Each structure stands twice: as structure tokens, then as C-alpha cells.
Amino acid sequence: SWHVEESPWKAAQVLRMLARHQLHPRTIGEVGCGVGEVLKQLQEQMEDTCQFWGYDISPQAIELAQSRANDRLRFKLADLGKERSASFDLVLMLDVVEHVENPFDFLRALTPVGDYFLMHFPLDLSVQTILRRNGLLSVREAFGHLHYYSKELALQTLKETGYEVLDHFYTPRIDLPTHLPKRRLMRLPRKLLYALNPDVAVRVLGGWGLLALCAAPHRPATSQAR
16 A cells, blocks of 8 residues: 555654744655655645655556646656755655665765755664564564664764754654554553653654654755745
């Protein structure tokens, strides 16, 4: 399904960060857009002057995405990091970096194409995933993640690849739809511990993600741009 069912939730996290900083991008490009449902959701809720472009290296994904295309929403079979003429006010990378074999080269290649970046990482590294014998292996088998992040590792990776991290917050992946009974059972203890201490809850029980707003190296680190 290319995770279409998660798209409204992802779009809501993006809109939350944009509202938090009063950012009103006129052009948005998404890396690894899949079938384009996140961009479609954003288009329906943002200003009608904003233009959207989705990029993916999967021919199947782009073929399916074309059904969502319109005069302000376009899709292209390409690696955005190699599109030297591309330039966007905001670039989205939502649950992408953990799938890339070399995330450092991947992230560095994208810095020229955007002024601001929104990066979302699933925080797979937690005490419970490490203690369970196949905790991380089950994540790899289910989602194809090649790399695993904690909040600190994700933010350090962004800094080491040239991004200026302006803001970040945890995202409640525990609210995503799931057919797995164990994940449904874990929702309550995760929410209760999070209410007491967010950092401890994320490190110990997991179930959360991280959304980071970054400025490209060529742009001053300010969140007040329009």
C-alpha cells in the first residue's frame, strides 16, 4: 500500500511544524514520495499558491502517484539529489533516511536543493527493541530499515551532514494504524510513561518518531522566512 494509510498522520506532523514556525513555503519537494498521498493531503490543507513536486526512484510508485497529479502537484521518477536545477523552499524527507545504504552521502547531496528541510525519523532504537532477541530484526523485516536511530543519533547525523537543526519534536507513531496486537497493547503504557517523562518513554519503550526542521548550509539559521 506504500503506507498510504499513514499519510494523513504524516501530513499533520508537517503542518504542525510549519504552524509552529509560521512558515509558508511556496514550493515543496518530497524525496521518496511513494504514491504521493502526503503531498495530496498537504495540497488540500495549504495555500492554493503552493506548488508541490514528488520524487521517487521507484517506477511503480511514480506510476501510481500520477493519479493524484494536477496543475500544482507533479511527480517525477528521479533522485532529487541529482537534479541540479531543482530548488525548493521546503524539502520533505519522511521516513526515508533509514532505508538508504549511505545516509551521509545521501543527505549531503540534498543540501543544495532546499532552503528548509523537514526530516522524519522512526526512533527504532529503544531499550525494549534491544532487549528483545529479534526486536530490531523484526523492524528490518517488516519495514526494510537499514539503519536505526535514537533522537540523539538522528540529530547528530543531520549536524554532521551540514544541516542546521532549528527545531524538533517527538511524533506519536503509536497512534498509527496497526494490525499487530502487541503494538496495540503497548499504546497505553507508552502514553502513560510519556506523560511522566517523554525522553525516558521514548528511550525505554519506543513507539515514537522525531521530526526535525533544518536549514540548509547556504541559508541563515532563522525560522521566520516566508
